[in-house]
Amino acid sequence: MSVHSITNGWQIYREAQNPETGYVPNGAPWQPGCGGGPAWGAAINIMSWSYYQHYGDKELLAESYPKMLAQLKFMSQHVDQDGIMEMKDPCNWKNLGDWCAPDKLPSTSMVHSYFYWLCHTLTAKAAHALGHTDDARKLEAEAERTRQGFMKRFWDEATGGYGPYGGNVFALSMGVDKERLESVRKALRQVIEDADGHLDTGIFGTRLLFEILADHGMIDLAWQIINKRTQPSFGWWIEQGATTTWEAWSGVNSRNHPMFGGSLVWLQRILAGVRMNESSPAYSHIVVKPVIPEGLSRASYRIATVRGPVSNGWERKDGRFLMTTVVPVGCTATVHLPVSEVARWTEGGQPVADTVLELSSGTYRFVGE
Numbered sequence: 001m002s003v004h005s006i007t008n009g010w011q012i013y014r015e016a017q018n019p020e021t022g023y024v025p026n027g028a029p030w031q032p033g034c035g036g037g038p039a040w041g042a043a044i045n046i047m048s049w050s051y052y053q054h055y056g057d058k059e060l061l062a063e064s065y066p067k068m069l070a071q072l073k074f075m076s077q078h079v080d081q082d083g084i085m086e087m088k089d090p091c092n093w094k095n096l097g098d099w100c101a102p103d104k105l106p107s108t109s110m111v112h113s114y115f116y117w118l119c120h121t122l123t124a125k126a127a128h129a130l131g132h133t134d135d136a137r138k139l140e141a142e143a144e145r146t147r148q149g150f151m152k153r154f155w156d157e158a159t160g161g162y163g164p165y166g167g168n169v170f171a172l173s174m175g176v177d178k179e180r181l182e183s184v185r186k187a188l189r190q191v192i193e194d195a196d197g198h199l200d201t202g203i204f205g206t207r208l209l210f211e212i213l214a215d216h217g218m219i220d221l222a223w224q225i226i227n228k229r230t231q232p233s234f235g236w237w238i239e240q241g242a243t244t245t246w247e248a249w250s251g252v253n254s255r256n257h258p259m260f261g262g263s264l265v266w267l268q269r270i271l272a273g274v275r276m277n278e279s280s281p282a283y284s285h286i287v288v289k290p291v292i293p294e295g296l297s298r299a300s301y302r303i304a305t306v307r308g309p310v311s312n313g314w315e316r317k318d319g320r321f322l323m324t325t326v327v328p329v330g331c332t333a334t335v336h337l338p339v340s341e342v343a344r345w346t347e348g349g350q351p352v353a354d355t356v357l358e359l360s361s362g363t364y365r366f367v368g369e
Contacts, residue, residue, distance in 0.1 A: 203260055337366060
């Protein structure tokens with residue numbers, strides 16, 4: 001799909017926003033039924049920033065920026081004095097929080113508040129990129145007000161965390177204060193253990209789950225969950241003959257639905273280790289940092305960026321660890337070589353003195369022994 005066709009599709013969605021209220025429907029060019037909620041409308045903020053990250057197009061970001069602000073203005077009408085958001089539309093289907101969890105859902109106010117924080121955070125980044133520094137400061141302040149309100153409102157002293165069904169995941173994504181961080185990590189691990197090693201999250205909690213686990217030193221749990229073959233799991237879908245992602249863990253309703261697909265980004269960002277540097281859009285600088293669980297023998301990922309193909313692939317073979325990284329012309333990369341099982345690295349037959357490398361364009365073949 002070309003960039004032109006992608007932006008045309010995005011233009012249709014942006015134009016579906018209500019010009020008077022700022023409300024963003026859950027589909028375009030019309031409101032399909034009465035479904036959706038703040039997390040659906042948040043796409044106008046999330047995708048505007050994501051397109052800029054991938055393509056570095058400030059003109060497109062500038063076109064989207066007023067619509068991002070209008071969406072925030074709409075959301076703010078449903079926020080209390082502590083920065084907690086809870087949508088209360090007469091049509092209850094517009095008040096959805098998380099969706100399609102295997103058991104229970106977190107509170108709508110928790111999910112709405114998370115997306116209110118996220119939309120302000122991303123719009124603040126857009127403001128910085130466009131040079132709107134006063135806007136950025138105000139947006140960051142509102143995001144922080146909601147983060148603090150979230151941490152106060154949803155803290156559970158009894159469990160030392162923010163609850164199951166994604167509560168701990170949302171909190172860790174927002175940034176838990178240092179004095180509570182280890183407690184929340186422990187609470188999240190306990191939630192997974194209580195679920196017999198399964199996830200307990202809906203579409204939005206699952207979107208964050210695997211990366212949060214990996215980023216907080218629990219890659220073992222992420223790997224355990226992704227390999228489950230009993231319900232609820234991706235593996236159970238495969239056991240039922242699925243060749244596409246489904247709408248619900250149980251298999252009810254649609255069996256060709258993208259709702260859980262976003263959770264699989266960890267395959268490239270974490271396992272293959274190819275990550276964008278947010279401060280260097282359009283892949284002008286990339287970070288390669290694979291996080292490798294026990295039991296995985298190889299992973300690779302390649303993406304055709306506006307600057308050329310970026311890729312990283314690694315495998316365990318004959319007692320050695322092999323990794324090949326491709327950095328396109330005009331780009332730079334910070335490469336983190338895995339150290340847990342490797343005593344000595346070479347590249348092109350030459351010893352590598354450090355395990356964190358700053359590289360220019362080229363193809364690099366690392367060997368660890």
